[in-house]
Amino acid sequence: MRRLPDSELELMMIIWELDGPVTRFEIEESMEKDRKLSPTTILSFLSRLQEKGFLKVEKTGKNNVYISLIGRDEYMQSESRKILKRLYRNSARNFLAALYDGNSLTDEEWLELEEYISEKRKSDRERAREEKGE
16 A cells, blocks of 8 residues: 555545545535645545545536545554554564653553553453354
8 A cells, every 4th residue: 555645645534534425625624724725736636546546536416526445544554564664673662662762652642552552452362262262
């Protein structure tokens, strides 16, 4: 899966957030107020996203409707793996060390991360037990 430039990713994030077929107008309305792009610029980005296989375009009446072909989670997982591999030599420990040593996370965020990991490990153990028939 190709990495999206920031401007195209911004549009995809809006499309994913709107969660369904969307028009250019709906995308434009959902953009941050201080980040307005011209309609032709938005259409150009949408066309690129279609060419890259991220979107499908259907005609509904007079309007084009844009439908996501790649889900947010699928894209985020792919990009996260690439970042982990490229910047941290495939080491989650190196990644967390960079966050910790750089004081990038607040105590609240570290607690949230610890809770998330704990929940994931618990659900993984439960799933493994179910698969074994326990």
